[in-house]
Amino acid sequence: MGISRRLPSRQQLAQVYAIIVLILYSWTILWFFWKLPTWRIFLTAWEITGVLAFSLATVLVESLIALGIPVVVASCLPRRWFGDVFVARGGSLAASALGYMMFLGDQLKYEMEYPKLGLDGWLLALPLAAVVLIVYAAGRIGWLRRITESLAERATIFLFLMPPLSVIAIFILVIRVLA
Amino acid sequence: MATISRRDFLKIGSNFSGAMAVSRLAAGMSLSAADQAASLPNVLILVFDAMSATNLSLHGYRRKTTPNLERFAERATVFNRHYSTGNFTTPGTASLLTGLYPWTHRAINMSGLIVRERADQNLFRAFGKAYHRFAFSQNLLANYYFDQFHTDLDEILSPASFSLVDSGVSIGLGAGWMDADRAIGDLLFKEGYGPASLVFGLAERLRHYQAVACRDTPDYPNSLPRTITPVFFEMKDVFDGLIATAESLKSPSVAYLHIWPPHDPYVPSKQFEGLFNDGWAPEPKPSHRLVDPHRHHSIKTVNERRQIYDEYIANADAEFGRLFDALDAKGVLDSSYVIVTSDHGEMFERGMTGHETPMLYDPIVRVPLLISAPGQSSRREVDIPTSSVDVLPTLIHLAGKAAPDWCQGQILPGLGGPEDPERSLFMMEAKTESPSRPFAKASFAICKDRYKLIDYMGYPQYRVQHRFEMYDLESDPEELNNLYSETMSAARSMREELLNRIESADAQLPK
Numbered sequence: 140m141g142i143s144r145r146l147p148s149r150q151q152l153a154q155v156y157a158i159i160v161l162i163l164y165s166w167t168i169l170w171f172f173w174k175l176p177t178w179r180i181f182l183t184a185w186e187i188t189g190v191l192a193f194s195l196a197t198v199l200v201e202s203l204i205a206l207g208i209p210v211v212v213a214s215c216l217p218r219r220w221f222g223d224v225f226v227a228r229g230g231s232l233a234a235s236a237l238g239y240m241m242f243l244g245d246q247l248k249y250e251m252e253y254p255k256l257g258l259d260g261w262l263l264a265l266p267l268a269a270v271v272l273i274v275y276a277a278g279r280i281g282w283l284r285r286i287t288e289s290l291a292e293r294a295t296i297f298l299f300l301m302p303p304l305s306v307i308a309i310f311i312l313v314i315r316v317l318a
Numbered sequence: 319m320a321t322i323s324r325r326d327f328l329k330i331g332s333n334f335s336g337a338m339a340v341s342r343l344a345a346g347m348s349l350s351a352a353d354q355a356a357s358l359p360n361v362l363i364l365v366f367d368a369m370s371a372t373n374l375s376l377h378g379y380r381r382k383t384t385p386n387l388e389r390f391a392e393r394a395t396v397f398n399r400h401y402s403t404g405n406f407t408t409p410g411t412a413s414l415l416t417g418l419y420p421w422t423h424r425a426i427n428m429s430g431l432i433v434r435e436r437a438d439q440n441l442f443r444a445f446g447k448a449y450h451r452f453a454f455s456q457n458l459l460a461n462y463y464f465d466q467f468h469t470d471l472d473e474i475l476s477p478a479s480f481s482l483v484d485s486g487v488s489i490g491l492g493a494g495w496m497d498a499d500r501a502i503g504d505l506l507f508k509e510g511y512g513p514a515s516l517v518f519g520l521a522e523r524l525r526h527y528q529a530v531a532c533r534d535t536p537d538y539p540n541s542l543p544r545t546i547t548p549v550f551f552e553m554k555d556v557f558d559g560l561i562a563t564a565e566s567l568k569s570p571s572v573a574y575l576h577i578w579p580p581h582d583p584y585v586p587s588k589q590f591e592g593l594f595n596d597g598w599a600p601e602p603k604p605s606h607r608l609v610d611p612h613r614h615h616s617i618k619t620v621n622e623r624r625q626i627y628d629e630y631i632a633n634a635d636a637e638f639g640r641l642f643d644a645l646d647a648k649g650v651l652d653s654s655y656v657i658v659t660s661d662h663g664e665m666f667e668r669g670m671t672g673h674e675t676p677m678l679y680d681p682i683v684r685v686p687l688l689i690s691a692p693g694q695s696s697r698r699e700v701d702i703p704t705s706s707v708d709v710l711p712t713l714i715h716l717a718g719k720a721a722p723d724w725c726q727g728q729i730l731p732g733l734g735g736p737e738d739p740e741r742s743l744f745m746m747e748a749k750t751e752s753p754s755r756p757f758a759k760a761s762f763a764i765c766k767d768r769y770k771l772i773d774y775m776g777y778p779q780y781r782v783q784h785r786f787e788m789y790d791l792e793s794d795p796e797e798l799n800n801l802y803s804e805t806m807s808a809a810r811s812m813r814e815e816l817l818n819r820i821e822s823a824d825a826q827l828p829k
Contacts (some may be wrong), residue, residue: 163516170514194514200439201517240520247523253530 147225152206155229157294159205160193162237164301167198189315192308199305209233224278227287231277235270240268329377358570359446359692360654361713364560364641365414365574366634367407367457368581368673370663371400371684373628381594383631386639390658392421393651393690395698396730399791400687402662402706403764405747406673410661410685410706411576415441415463417710417725420746421823424753432466433753439724442470442572444714450568452755454479455576458546460661480559482529482542492766526550536588543585545578553579553587557637561644569653579634580664582672590636593676594628603798605669607779608676613713614669624666652693655716659709660685676747678763678772679797683745689733691716700732703765707745708735739767742815756824764816768792771802771812774822786813 147155178187181312209229213221240261246262247253256262277287341365371377376384376391377398378607403413406429409420416423416432416439440463442451453464454475455758464474513519531551542550560575567573576757586593599621605614615623639659645651663682664673673682689712707727711777714721715729729735748760759776774785788809802809 161349166516167514197515201515204517237516240516244520246518247520247527256527258527290485308397 145208145214145216145218145222147213147222147229151225151229152210153295153298154226154291155209155233156202156206157290157296157298158230159202159233159296160301161235161294162233162234163198163202163205164195166241166295167194188311191312192315195305195308196312199302199309202302205237208236217259221278226291227284228278228285230291231283232270232274235273239266239270254307279297334473338560349500352702358501358717360567360570361445361449361523361572361657361717362567362645362650362654363572363574363657363659363709363713365411365455365636365687366462366580366658367576368662368664369631369634369660369686370665370681371660371686372663373624373631373683376686378490380598381596381628384635385637386642387658387686387688389639390642390656390690391688393455393694394656394658394688395691395694395730397689397700397704397730397732399701399703400659400685400705401683401703401743401745402660402685403745404682405662405675405678405682405745406749407457407661407747408625411455411457411460413706414659414661414709415467415533415574417441417707417722417727419707419726419744419823420748420755421820422726422826425463425752426746426751427749430461430753431462436724436735437466438470438784440467440470441574441710441713442467444710444719444722445572445717446719448570449717450571452563452571452573454552454563454569454574456481456549457581458659460576462547475563477545478549480556481549481685482555493812498731514561534564538585538587541583541585543579543582544583547707553633553637554640557641561641564641564645564650567640572594574642574782576661577634579637580627580630582664584626584630585625586626586633590629590633592629593632594625601796603667603796608774608777609669613674615671616731620669622636622670623671626758627664627666627671627740651690654692655713657709657713658686658688658689659706661706676749676761676777677746678747678761680770680791680795691733698732700730700737701760702731702739703741703767704730731754742766742812744816744819754827756827757820762816762820764812765768765791765817766812767811769808770797771809771816773813773816773820784817788812 171191175187178190200286209221209225209232212232213225213229216222243262243266247255277283320405325781335707373379373381374384374387375382376387376396381802387484402410404410404426405458406418408425408428408548409423412423412425412430412432413420416436418439420426420434423436425431431437431781442453445451451471452473452475453467454477455461455464455478458477461474461477464471468474499557513523530542535552537552543553543805544550554576556579560577563573563575578756589636599617600621602617645654645656661682662673663685665671665675665677665679667679667681668677670677675682685706687706687709705727707725708730711727712730712733712735715734721729728741731737745763745765745766746760748757751757751760761772761774763772765771768791770789770791772787772789772797774787776783777785785798786809787797788806789797789799790801791797804810804820
């Protein structure tokens with residue numbers, strides 16, 4: 140079977156992308172607002188807009204990279220393993236992988252501890268095994284599959300909000316550079 | 319046309335104060351602009367972060383921590399009672415670079431900036447375009463000021479320069495991109511709790527992890543020296559970089575070089591580990607009420623930390639010795655003013671270690687200041703109190719210009735300024751305060767002649783709005799015997815002066 144036959148439809152892509160957008164944009168915006176009170180003291184509104192614009196532009200690129208992972212997996216695996224249940228398995232892959240990245244990022248927050256920190260066993264192998272298990276279960280267990288697909292469908296509303304915001308952000312950055 | 323060579327200039331400079339020489343030259347000889355520029359001495363400002371004067375053998379400390387600074391002192395003016403205006407990097411560095419007290423520049427809390435209307439009042443602008451103006455700081459907090467001053471700087475190095483693990487965040491963005499730098503650096507990548515950029519931030523952390531954890535460093539078998547941002551370095555690399563920088567500076571240049579050691583985490587190299595394992599410990603001091611109970615250390619821990627700090631200072635001093643020898647060999651010392659100082663001190667007493675404290679005792683605010691004039695060959699001592707706000711006007715004076723009128727400091731004694739023992743100096747700490755509001759909870763100190771008065775204002779640990787402590791630094795240099803009394807005339811006058819200054823600072827808050 141050709142790779143193109145294994146690739147998901149646009150609608151499937153959009154639904155998985157919606158889950159990614161929901162997670163990534165929420166994460167970035169949350170941290171932005173966490174820092175905002177401090178910035179209000181010594182940055183101008185235009186400078187804060189610049190910070191937000193950089194953040195939103197970055198998260199757009201990140202979301203597209205994150206979308207690439209389930210697409211690559213789908214194109215590598217037999218269609219009946221992944222492509223036929225792309226929304227459930229792709230969505231669960233994206234969500235669990237991003238969740239794992241949050242966990243790993245938290246483990247790596249103290250650079251002082253790097254020399255003593257071992258990135259093996261429970262930090263790498265076990266979580267990755269858990270991700271594989273979740274992805275498998277999301278395509279195999281009916282109620283889990285329905286929940287994932289339902290969530291993905293509802294999350295598509297964010298596609299009309301978040302990526303356009305990033306486009307505006309890129310526009311602001313261009314103005315900044317030209318100014 | 320009368321001309322003067324660089325050698326002639328230096329001969330004059332070694333006999334008279336540099337400033338007098340330059341100003342006379344400027345007034346009396348018709349040099350071309352290029353000749354005048356070439357005849358101006360370089361100015362190298364080397365700032366060690368968190369180097370307390372009280373831990374330096376240069377100033378009589380029991381452990382031999384600074385043999386190389388002592389060698390340097392043999393050809394410098396040594397200020398034995400020099401004070402930073404703050405007890406951490408943000409206010410201390412801002413005062414050094416602006417000649418303003420923290421209540422005026424308002425860079426008072428972590429990551430704080432100089433208030434916008436004062437950002438033009440900086441060292442680099444005061445030197446002017448005749449100088450090549452260069453800045454490097456391993457401490458990101460000082461880099462924020464470079465960005466504020468970017469139109470007055472010709473060259474800014476990344477804080478990760480000369481390091482093993484380069485954050486790469488600031489590179490390519492250049493000056494004037496502070497918000498971008500903060501967004502990408504602080505928020506998206508390096509935020510301690512995030513990172514906000516889940517994909518790139520994690521990739522950055524993994525890259526650091528791989529670079530740091532997998533690196534074989536014989537000099538640092540346990541852990542590498544690092545800054546507060548994830549930049550790891552070996553001290554010898556940083557000083558190699560400084561040597562190369564100092565030797566290749568265009569003439570005339572003013573270079574601000576701010577290095578991380580001996581700031582926490584204290585990581586002396588293998589050669590210096592255990593150097594001061596001598597069993598010595600100073601007489602313990604009683605715990606202070608403002609020490610956070612969760613961060614209170616036992617006397618044993620305080621002494622252990624002090625020992626490692628001393629070893630880190632000795633390590634930094636040895637590297638400074640290499641820099642000193644290299645500059646001497648290349649003749650840089652004969653053509654430059656070299657300033658060695660620090661932005662704040664460090665404290666190992668009263669139940670605490672480090673400098674995250676509201677306290678303003680000498681170990682945390684008294685810092686070294688040595689100024690070597692071109693060709694200077696003997697040591698001079700200044701024993702009256704001086705302040706970091708004095709450095710800017712002094713350097714501008716030495717460059718042959720009038721000190722800017724906005725400066726709150728004065729020209730240092732021994733370098734053209736008056737010896738005024740009755741002069742008042744101020745220090746403060748207000749990390750938790752807003753720069754745009756009147757002070758509610760802060761520490762202030764006034765130092766005058768032999769006395770120091772400290773005001774702990776608004777701390778709930780005390781039942782009064784102002785809790786005063788007063789010490790006679792001549793008879794009680796360890797600041798153990800609180801002399802404060804309403805009936806003591808010196809205490810009353812210093813208290814009134816300090817409170818008036820605080821009130822006046824609050825009244826002049828920027829709109």
